[in-house]
Amino acid sequence: MATNSVEAEIGIIGGSGLYDFPGLGNVSEFRLSTPFGNPSDVVTVGDLNGRRVAFLARHGRHHQHSPSSLPVAANIYALKYLGVREVISVSAVGSLREHLRPGELVVPDQLVDFTRGRRSTFFDRGLVAHLPFAEPFCPRLREQVLASVGSVTDVTSHDSGTYLCIEGPQFSTRAEAGVNRALGMDVIGMTAAPEAKLAREAGLCLATIALVTDYDCWRENEEPVTAAMVAEVMRRNVAAVRKAILHFTRSPRGERTCGCQDALAHAIMSNAASMSDGDRDRLDLLAGPYLS
Numbered sequence: 090m091a092t093n094s095v096e097a098e099i100g101i102i103g104g105s106g107l108y109d110f111p112g113l114g115n116v117s118e119f120r121l122s123t124p125f126g127n128p129s130d131v132v133t134v135g136d137l138n139g140r141r142v143a144f145l146a147r148h149g150r151h152h153q154h155s156p157s158s159l160p161v162a163a164n165i166y167a168l169k170y171l172g173v174r175e176v177i178s179v180s181a182v183g184s185l186r187e188h189l190r191p192g193e194l195v196v197p198d199q200l201v202d203f204t205r206g207r208r209s210t211f212f213d214r215g216l217v218a219h220l221p222f223a224e225p226f227c228p229r230l231r232e233q234v235l236a237s238v239g240s241v242t243d244v245t246s247h248d249s250g251t252y253l254c255i256e257g258p259q260f261s262t263r264a265e266a267g268v269n270r271a272l273g274m275d276v277i278g279m280t281a282a283p284e285a286k287l288a289r290e291a292g293l294c295l296a297t298i299a300l301v302t303d304y305d306c307w308r309e310n311e312e313p314v315t316a317a318m319v320a321e322v323m324r325r326n327v328a329a330v331r332k333a334i335l336h337f338t339r340s341p342r343g344e345r346t347c348g349c350q351d352a353l354a355h356a357i358m359s360n361a362a363s364m365s366d367g368d369r370d371r372l373d374l375l376a377g378p379y380l381s
């Protein structure tokens with residue numbers, strides 16, 4: 090499946106508590122298999138305000154994939170294959186700051202990766218590439234997402250924050266929560282880092298809408314986070330995320346002046362002439378234009 094099929098332009102990756110996107114018209118479901126394995130679940134493609142949108146449940150529609158074993162490379166590859174250029178990824182996060190309250194939205198601008206041993210690159214064999222990642226979320230798409238999140242009047246939103254991605258699947262200890270706060274982290278989750286890295290490698294713009302579900306476990310006199318707490322806060326507030334995404338699809342298309350689509354252009358270290366045909370085939374969709 091190397092050629093790009095141009096079925097959709099916007100990708101939505103739904104996290105904990107966002108397993109579908111009602112209201113899509115003219116829907117097709119794609120059960121794809123990629124050179125990097127099978128995505129978390131079917132990808133549902135449909136119309137939203139005249140835009141073709143591809144929705145994928147990050148953990149699967151039945152929340153069957155743990156953060157540590159998410160098929161992130163297959164997910165990103167599948168969206169790229171379907172023609173997606175911009176990805177809005179939605180995540181439940183714990184708050185490490187008093188002013189980021191449960192039920193509120195954060196559009197993070199920075200990322201710290203504490204995961205261990207997860208696949209975070211497509212280019213681990215056959216081709217070596219080192220991409221810039223100083224701005225882990227697409228600054229241009231972030232601005233558009235911020236405008237959409239800001240348009241949702243019944244929820245408070247925050248226009249920046251550092252997302253700490255931990256390995257999980259356990260939540261943090263109180264000692265870890267203290268360290269994470271002292272290090273300057275704002276919100277905590279288990280999924281954003283590999284996804285943002287692989288999206289950048291695939292030339293996709295990506296921005297995250299993080300819904301604060303809890304105060305992790307750092308606050309005195311407050312129950313530490315539980316999965317049930319996360320699910321309940323998501324259930325009560327996920328409508329705000331859907332509204333923001335609806336607004337986004339109604340907004341004029343942004344010109345891709347950010348450079349995300351060509352992030353690979355100056356990143357490749359390998360001599361492409363020495364690549365095997367197998368490696369070329371596997372990486373063609375992602376790196377083809379740079380391998381002449």
Ligand SMILES: CSC[C@H]1O[C@H](OP(=O)(O)O)[C@H](O)[C@@H]1O
Nearest residue numbers: 104105156180181278279280319
């Ligand atoms: C269900 S609590 C922990 C779980 O929720 C977050 O998932 P996502 O980022 O997909 O919304 C967190 O990262 C953990 O995977």
Ligand SMILES: Nc1ncnc2[nH]cnc12
Nearest residue numbers: 181182183277278279305
């Ligand atoms: N406190 C927390 N830690 C890690 N991931 C989370 N997802 C939602 N809340 C979280």
